[in-house]
Amino acid sequence: MLELMKSKVTGFWKEEDGLGTLELILIIGVIIIIAVIFRKQIELLVTDLLKKVDTKSNEFFPNSN
Template sequence: MNAYVTEVMKNKAAALWKEEEGLGTLELILIIGVIIIIALIFKKQITALITSLLSKVDTKSNEFFPNS
């Protein structure tokens, strides 16, 4: 019974990969998932980088518009 279920699942997976219509969507979902995981891993570093960049923008804008 277990071998039969394994064979059926293998055939279903092979049929899924043969249908190329959904592969583009699957690839996009996987890429987005990887990007989200990387963002979660490096959350503190990304936040620090963005804070630093915004601080520099604020400093430079104060040079151009000192009374604002």
């Protein structure tokens, strides 16, 4: 039983069916295109989140300016 598990783990470790360079480039390209298309919405979301963080931190630490 232990030998079987060891052979399965060794086979999995040596398996070469990972992501290739082309697939990674395509995924990164799609992410960049989506980020460019939704740039304004992303900026608004991040700005809103940072304002909320600032507000909440001022509630916890009112005199920390």
